[in-house]
Structures are given as C-alpha cells and as structure tokens.
Amino acid sequence: MNQQSGLALDGIGVRFGGLVALDGVTLRCPPGRILGVIGPNGAGKTTLFNVVCGFVRPTSGTITLDGRPLRPRPHRLAALGIGRTLQGVGLFAGLSVVENVMIGASHTARAGFASALLGLPRSDRDERRIRDAAMELLAELGIAEHADASPGTLPYALRKKVSIARALAAKPRLLLLDEPAGGLGADEISELQQLVAGLPARDGGETSVMLVEHHMDFVMSLCDEVVVLDFGRVIATGSPQQVRDDPAVAEAYLGAVVESGDQA
Numbered sequence: 001m002n003q004q005s006g007l008a009l010d011g012i013g014v015r016f017g018g019l020v021a022l023d024g025v026t027l028r029c030p031p032g033r034i035l036g037v038i039g040p041n042g043a044g045k046t047t048l049f050n051v052v053c054g055f056v057r058p059t060s061g062t063i064t065l066d067g068r069p070l071r072p073r074p075h076r077l078a079a080l081g082i083g084r085t086l087q088g089v090g091l092f093a094g095l096s097v098v099e100n101v102m103i104g105a106s107h108t109a110r111a112g113f114a115s116a117l118l119g120l121p122r123s124d125r126d127e128r129r130i131r132d133a134a135m136e137l138l139a140e141l142g143i144a145e146h147a148d149a150s151p152g153t154l155p156y157a158l159r160k161k162v163s164i165a166r167a168l169a170a171k172p173r174l175l176l177l178d179e180p181a182g183g184l185g186a187d188e189i190s191e192l193q194q195l196v197a198g199l200p201a202r203d204g205g206e207t208s209v210m211l212v213e214h215h216m217d218f219v220m221s222l223c224d225e226v227v228v229l230d231f232g233r234v235i236a237t238g239s240p241q242q243v244r245d246d247p248a249v250a251e252a253y254l255g256a257v258v259e260s261g262d263q264a
C-alpha cells in the first residue's frame with residue numbers, strides 16, 4: 001500500500017467566530033481500513049465529518065485523497081470518489097428505494113440523468129445500467145424486495161441500509177458514515193456491524209471507511225484504528241484496545257459524564 005493512499009488530514013483547524021471547533025487535527029484513513037472517530041459531546045466529530053464532506057471549509061490545514069489535494073464540495077462528492085451517509089437517513093420521499101440508490105450513481109450518467117429520473121426525457125441505456133447496478137446493491141444488502149417501496153413506508157433500520165446502498169452506488173474510494181448506529185436497536189446494530197465490516201473489502205479492498213459514531217461497542221468492534229477528539233484536538237490515536245486503555249480518553253469521557261450529570 002502506498003504511504004499516501006487513502007484520506008489524509010493534516011493540521012486541520014476550524015473556527016466558528018471565536019470558538020475553536022477543530023485544532024490541528026491530523027489523521028489517516030488508509031484503503032481497506034475502517035477508521036473510527038469518537039469523542040464526548042461537542043468534541044468536534046460532526047465538524048470533522050463536515051470538513052471532509054465540504055460542508056465546512058477548514059481555516060487551516062490540508063486534506064488529500066490518494067496523495068492528491070482534496071477540495072470537497074457537497075454536490076461533487078460522488079465525482080470525487082466519496083460516498084457518505086448522514087445522521088438520520090435523508091432519502092428522497094418522492095422516489096422509490098431503487099431510484100434513491102440510482103441517484104447515488106447519477107454522476108456516471110449523461111448530463112441530466114437526475115432530472116430524467118424526475119420525469120424528463122431520459123437515456124434508456126444509462127438508466128438501465130444504473131438501475132441494474134442499484135438492484136445488485138439492494139440484493140447484496142438483502143433489501144431487494146423493497147426496491148419499489150417508498151422509503152417512508154420502511155422501518156428505520158431498512159432506510160439506513162438504503163442510504164448506505166445509495167452511498168455505495170457511487171463506488172466510493174472513501175466512505176463516510178455519520179452515526180450509522182444512531183436510533184437502532186441491539187439486533188439491528190449487530191446486523192449493521194456485519195454490513196459495515198464488509199465494506200472495506202469492496203472494489204478490490206481499496207475502500208477507506210471513516211466512521212463517526214457515539215456507540216462505543218460498535219466502534220470498538222469494527223474499527224482498525226480509532227481517533228479520539230476532545231475540545232477539537234486529537235487526544236489519542238490507536239487500535240481500539242490502545243484507545244480503550246488510554247487514561248486521557250477515560251478522563252475526557254468521565255469529564256463529559258460529570259458535566260452532563262451537573263447539568264441534569
């Protein structure tokens with residue numbers, strides 16, 4: 001594996017007015033690996049996710065993907081090789097499940113494909129190719145039987161799978177998952193665990209996965225490496241076991257518990 005492969009953040013800083021949300025964050029997310037980003041409330045996890053998605057422009061630092069400078073823009077992520085799922089699911093209510101997944105691959109079609117999906121004249125060949133690929137993904141995730149359903153009629157856990165299928169439809173080099181386990185029950189989480197564990201092996205084992213997640217067991221069982229943020233800084237990086245044993249991490253979380261206890 002090339003030293004520069006995958007996602008690299010170097011010295012990323014983000015300020016919101018006088019508030020330093022991220023301060024010199026450096027991390028690596030190599031191909032074929034799952035990187036977890038954890039930290040107490042307000043640590044900067046969502047801000048970091050938003051930086052990589054292009055929703056937030058860093059005030060300092062650099063981002064590279066496979067050694068090339070990355071200037072993420074939310075509407076160009078798929079073309080840049082980045083797939084993402086958001087907190088919640090964010091599916092289009094007016095489209096069927098399979099159409100939602102097809103939207104994920106629309107950058108590979110001729111211009112205007114997305115609007116074609118919405119009822120305008122379209123390229124039949126493009127649509128067939130993208131629909132077949134979307135159906136394959138739905139089958140792989142075990143939800144093909146829901147292809148024609150409206151997302152709103154499906155249970156939350158299934159909608160989460162649809163949003164992952166949509167992110168995968170772009171065949172991303174880098175997959176960003178924002179709190180995928182949020183709102184799921186124990187059985188659903190263990191099913192999702194199996195699904196996410198298989199993601200880095202996709203497309204020849206070249207997919208990098210970055211996971212921002214509150215659910216500690218989910219992170220610890222899945223991730224090859226974990227980065228811990230606290231007050232916008234990286235306070236620990238290492239294997240799940242190393243991070244679990246790090247006194248600075250325990251202190252950050254304990255402080256957070258005491259603080260929230262004080263507020264209650």
Ligand SMILES: Nc1ncnc2c1ncn2[C@@H]1O[C@H](COP(=O)(O)OP(=O)(O)OP(=O)(O)O)[C@@H](O)[C@H]1O
Nearest residue numbers: 016019020021039040041042043044045046047048
């Ligand atoms: N758009 C914004 N404007 C001003 N401050 C912001 C903005 N977004 C985040 N912040 C602040 O930046 C800090 C980091 O917030 P962020 O949401 O990234 O943390 P987090 O680790 O994702 O927290 P949580 O676990 O509660 O979701 C917090 O102090 C937050 O209040």
